[in-house]
Amino acid sequence: MIHPALAPYANLAVYTAMGLFTVTLVCFALYLAARTRPLSAAPTAAADTRTPVAAGRHPATDRLAVATGDSPPVTGGDDAPSDSRRARQIAAVALNLTYLGAACLLAAVVLRGITVMRPPNGNMYEFTIAASAAAATVYAALARSRHWEWLGAFVTGLILAALMAAVLLFYTGAAQLLPALQSYWLGIHVTIAICAVGFFTIAFPLSLLQLAQRRRNTRPTMAGHRLLAVVPDAETLERAAYGMNIVGFILWTFTLITGAIWAQEAWGAYWQWDPKEVWTFIVWIVFAAHLHGRATAGWQSKRATYIALAGYVAVVANFTLVNLSSTFAGMHNYSGM
Structure with missing residues (x-):
């Protein structure tokens, strides 16, 4: 009804x-x-009422470091932005x-x-x-x-x-919905995927900012230097993005599992090599590679970050290209997703 x-x-x-x-x-x-x-341009009255910040640190980084249990890293300098x-x-x-x-x-x-x-x-x-x-x-x-x-x-x-x-x-x-979609698995399977995408979406700009911060460290005169001085350092951003991707990956794993169970009930097999199934698995593989690379000694965190960005691109492609392009026509087409 x-x-x-x-x-x-x-x-x-x-x-x-x-x-x-x-x-x-x-x-x-x-x-x-x-x-x-710059700090010198901030109103002195506002600066006098605040707790002094150690030279080379800014409040955003300090608060994030306290929340994650890490020592606040040194960022900025004399040009550190004022709150x-x-x-x-x-x-x-x-x-x-x-x-x-x-x-x-x-x-x-x-x-x-x-x-x-x-x-x-x-x-x-x-x-x-x-x-x-x-x-x-x-x-x-x-x-x-x-x-x-x-x-x-x-x-x-x-x-x-x-x-x-x-x-x-x-x-x-x-x-x-069509009868094939009228199942309690719709609420379970798709809701878990939605939550996973929510966490991946937060991790995406964190990863982009991390790469920008690393580039800023090697090119202090690059455009956007003062904007990047507002955000935490690259290591703190990388840890935050890693945490978001861990939660998203766990939820995406359950997305795969519940999808396979629903497929078995609806189509009689856990796996049909449907384009939607394949792309969902590709997303899982990419983020698994990211987490493995991040935890592997000797791996550059920059490489792991690029893999994470590729994972989010795969999530977007899974939702848009696979759903809208006739090239990827499969058993999920009737769902509109």
């Missing part, structure tokens, strides 16, 4: 979240701009908007589920909305507990892009 009267409210929640994340992205960008000013009162005010506004945006996306998922009276993850539109909600919720929790305001512009940018794709490219009206 479908309740069409609720469908407009689910869509309204998505549009509201898009508006909130647009403003949030601007606020986080303003926060980074406020933080990239002025204005920057803190902008960050507070951005974080509150992030919480509201995440709440709107969660509300959209719930309302969509009530509208169609099933788990709201049966097509590309619903998957994108739910994955965006997962990424927003994970980031909101981390931003609150670890003060990851410096990551906000990158995460909200990805979420906003995903929501625009969902509305403009993947939108599907509220409808019942």
